Amino acid sequence: MTRVASFNIEYTEFLDQHGKPTQALPAFAQDLNILVELYRKMVLTRVFDAKAVALQRTGKMGTYPSSLGQEAISVGIGHAMRKEDVFCPYYRECGTQFQRGVSMSEVLAYWGGDERANCFKENREDFPFCVPIGTQSLHAAGIATAFKIRRQPRVAVAVCGDGATSQGDFYEAVNLAGVWQLPLVFVINNNQWAISVPRSAQTHCETLAQKALAGGFTGEQVDGNDVIAVRYMMEQALERARAGGGPTLIEAITYRLHDHTTADDANRYRDKEALKKAWDLEPIARLRHYLLQQNAWSEAQEKQWQTECSVQVEQAVQDYVTLPPPLPTDMFDYLYAKLPHDLIEQREQAIAEAKLGGGPHHG
Amino acid sequence: MTRVASFNIEYTEFLDQHGKPTQALPAFAQDLNILVELYRKMVLTRVFDAKAVALQRTGKMGTYPSSLGQEAISVGIGHAMRKEDVFCPYYRECGTQFQRGVSMSEVLAYWGGDERANCFKENREDFPFCVPIGTQSLHAAGIATAFKIRRQPRVAVAVCGDGATSQGDFYEAVNLAGVWQLPLVFVINNNQWAISVPRSAQTHCETLAQKALAGGFTGEQVDGNDVIAVRYMMEQALERARAGGGPTLIEAITYRLHDHTTADDANRYRDKEALKKAWDLEPIARLRHYLLQQNAWSEAQEKQWQTECSVQVEQAVQDYVTLPPPLPTDMFDYLYAKLPHDLIEQREQAIAEAKLGGGPHHG
Amino acid sequence: MAEITLIEAVTQALAYEMQADKDVVILGEDIGVNGGVFRATVGLLEKFGADRVLDTPLAESMIAGIAIGMAAQGLKPVAEIQFMGFTYPALDQIINHASRLRNRTRGRLTCPMVVRTPYGAGIHAPEHHSESTEAIYAHIPGLRVVIPSSPARAYGLLLAAIRDPDPVIFLEPSRLYRLVKQEVPDNGEALPLDQCFILREGSDITLVSWGAMLHETLQAAKTLAVQGVSAEVIDVATIKPLDIETILASVMKTGRCVIIHEAAKTGGVGAEIAAQISEKALLNLHAPVLRVTGYDTVVPYLKLEHYYLPNENRILNAVQQTLEFA
Amino acid sequence: MAEITLIEAVTQALAYEMQADKDVVILGEDIGVNGGVFRATVGLLEKFGADRVLDTPLAESMIAGIAIGMAAQGLKPVAEIQFMGFTYPALDQIINHASRLRNRTRGRLTCPMVVRTPYGAGIHAPEHHSESTEAIYAHIPGLRVVIPSSPARAYGLLLAAIRDPDPVIFLEPSRLYRLVKQEVPDNGEALPLDQCFILREGSDITLVSWGAMLHETLQAAKTLAVQGVSAEVIDVATIKPLDIETILASVMKTGRCVIIHEAAKTGGVGAEIAAQISEKALLNLHAPVLRVTGYDTVVPYLKLEHYYLPNENRILNAVQQTLEFA
């Protein structure tokens, strides 16, 4: 027997759960202002998230997938990406979107069941949330292909969950990214659950990072509760990709602290102990501890920022609830560039129906 | 950074291209009778293959995919499997099928465009050839799941090509086999081409064996031109699986010495030099050299066996060409267990049409 | 006997048949510990164990593909796909293999599997959770496609689907899951897989529908009765193979027909039914067969969902048009 | 000008548009160095380079999925899937994404992509190489589905498909690839994507078909002419959106119609056309609209293929039945 190939998977963390550095912080994190910025963004994301859940609970919005506990991932990604890069999320990354020009009221409107929300006013190229699990990986690969063909120094970023790594589309994207050396960064939000299916029942892999080996490129594990680690590894990966160095896959290890969505009840399948332990690891407290230790943040600032976040979020809620309803004709008017003749009659019918007050709500 | 996982891929070969052992042969290969048996089966496969190509060329059969140069893989697999195991081929494994009760005339009839060929008379559980690339991997995973549920000491074997490793279905099967620890052996016939697409344009992986790492289990490389190595590694994998040790993926490295199929012309894309070099590595000559050296085979035996093979193959051709044509009603009569009422009229129509002499040949 | 919902009837049928036939195995995402996102498989893991209630990784092509392998080995896998919009990754395995295995091997290997999936709009769910693309499946030779519209029919048809020796696509209207309750004796009695059900007899017009739209269709029939119009209501139930005889017999009698379905109009199953009626009962028709359907658009997100779905009013309009024809 | 085959017309259109628009990029399995298994892309790698002629790994969902990403970036990807039977793994990306991207983002992101694939039986190819499941695609809102039946229409329709700002499924009848030759000026002139073509005018009966079956349909029309029956022959060409007006106008004139397609009958596109004719021209029909189609079976392997495919005789029988009706 001859050894023909060897691979290692590395794990990176800078701040432990108590906010103590476990190694020298990377250059960007020497600037405490940046860390404060990351902190603020995580808090904002969490405040927004709690409000969104509340809106669903009070019947003002549809099903909502909380990103509670996973803010370091979305915020770290958004902070590392450049404006000209393109983002392909699944549905737990409003923390990234807020940094990329997507407004809070757009995110609320999306979960409120309004396609207009996806017509981001301030972001023209990012993909909207993607419900069919894993499929967005291929869109990102296509976008990265376009960048490569056009010799643009831009990078596509695709995020998916641990469950999504079981999908063929995820793997097909990984394989293509490798063989075409695409400017593409894959991020896996490994929150340990795919609805009720635990990470251990999803794959036998020691790490999800090693899924990259099936594409012939590097997979990295990071502490997904450490925004410094996420931000650092993202930047490394983005700049390597931008320079023509090909794709990277980053597995960010975290925990889903909420139910899967507001339609789920995790008590059916989730161990209370595990949840309690996971709360000890969550990303916001640890960075706050560090910032407080460094005197870069204070309780007063905390209070003030919480208030500011609430104000911002309340404003977004106002914008959302006061948005005039979409038109029934919208379902025809954006289907094709130009309405095909076979739809004219149906569109007329929809207008006539709507004048009669629309259909009654069903079910 | 902490190292959290490490992986190695090993390559196994026993006989080099000149038929010289590169290491001590495994136990089974100490028995020269077994090696002669393997040799005979490879030669038979090649003789059959040449005849099948000829039948296509003379208009007596449809498109045919030759397995020229890849006989060690199909023969090694077939020899290692037990009768009660289940085989899921793609389409280059008649060398396996002949050992599992599928007759040569059945294989010819299949490529002659006759579904009856798949109703193997002497094998009730193996899957027939599978045209949609990669899909059979999942059937094998399902069969292995049935074995596991029923606690049967049986193993499913799925073979696919190097090109097939790019398909989502292949990966989904690999991932499931890992997480459910299925009694399943994956074999990749890495013949360096997927029609015109070379292995290097299919994936960036150093080895195809490492695709198994995405499923969290062992991937092995073997010299696919060394039937001893294939046979050995297959047995290892089969017995591990049978004992509850889970799946293995074996990448068998070989070369497609013929066109992709009779519908292809490899001269359009294949380098002549590479082909010449590949001929130096092919599996039959090297085993013959070894057997001749060991006085286990002679030129006289060679001649006689070639003749015997021709006789067997000719008989199969006779059986094939004299098979009465299938009935037009067959397309109705096996679609469901019982003909649904909505097909009765169509079936009658088909009978009436057939009486009129059937349709003229189209196109 | 307690009254149960449609989804409880599904659970009851699964439990009955798993008890009766040890080869029945269920598989899918979140169906075990969690009991299914709609709770269709609640309690089955506890009752039948992890060997027969398989929580799978997240991959639909895989679910369909392994069901084929399991079925070929003589198991009777009942796979749940979480929503119809997530069945599409499984289409290749279903079209190219499940529907063809018996034919391809001339009966040597068979594929007695069921794919269950919630379908249809109206539950205010996110995108891709409101599909009704049954026409895709109904076009595939080798499949059966079955859609229950009441607890009792869900029970009887699912039993039949599991027992059927060929692949069955079993579409469960999610809008009906908890809408009505009904006594459903757990007697293991299957319903026929190739027959329409006449839900209401009538003489003036035939209303043909299936799935959740029967709710509005029956309402319309009631309204029509008040107006003195006697509508016959047919639940197609099995859309492949189609029991056109029952439909034809009714239309021969009434001379008028409106077909109601939630799916997009163009190429919907309504087209096939209308085409067959017009072919085989042309001279009996007093008016063209009309179709009341979803629009040829993507099912909108929840804010516009109710504009998409056909409602009683649209049905009544079509009926009136039909009655007033020439 | 030299006469060219249908497949050469495809190549000519691709080359023309790649020359004219640098955003046009082609991708697929074996389309580069090898020039495509049917030779549709021969010479294009040499002419336009490896940045615009992408030999992909073997994965159809991937091909469709990246085409969507590329299209969203403003490229105009033209993807080849090797045979229609291998498009099914791409269905999820096509249904759930390609057809919906514009609508989902209210026009912010669009998907100007083309999926080309050879389709239909009759070339004695292995299993899965003979599919005609166009009805699946024709049912999906947001798609266009186009089927050429001559070299000139292949050229003009493919140009239109590439230029169209929305996703187009372009089905090339492989049986016609080399069957006929025709002069096709390489003038970059596109044909309309929403119109039927009247291939032959007639007054006694309307024959509606598309793709390879037009070959038999035109033969039948000739035979009928000899018998004194004047058949109008319509090539639907674009099956979604359907130009029902042209068909209706013809049927209003002739009062009789036979639809001919190769796909399975149940739920085929013929059902939609028949349903619409019967709905909108009921009183003009002298006879029921008949359909001559492939059977509701899996397309058989090559030994039985010719029994499956409709032939001139079947068409003539249906025409006769229609003419003799009541």
Ligand SMILES: Cc1ncc(C[n+]2csc(CCOP(=O)(O)OP(=O)(O)O)c2C)c(N)n1
């Ligand atoms: C193709 C597909 N199948 C099933 C679903 C239903 N579903 C929604 S979320 C989810 C679990 C996703 O898990 P993971 O990828 O780990 O992401 P997470 O929600 O945990 O962040 C499932 C099964 C879906 N949306 N798409």
Ligand SMILES: Cc1ncc(C[n+]2csc(CCOP(=O)(O)OP(=O)(O)O)c2C)c(N)n1
């Ligand atoms: C899903 C699918 N896509 C495309 C094809 C067409 N096709 C037939 S064989 C082949 C190449 C297969 O290559 P590989 O897996 O390496 O096997 P090999 O033929 O080299 O043994 C392709 C693309 C197919 N049969 N199935």
Ligand SMILES: [Mg+2]
């Ligand atoms: Mg998860």
Ligand SMILES: [Mg+2]
């Ligand atoms: Mg190969």
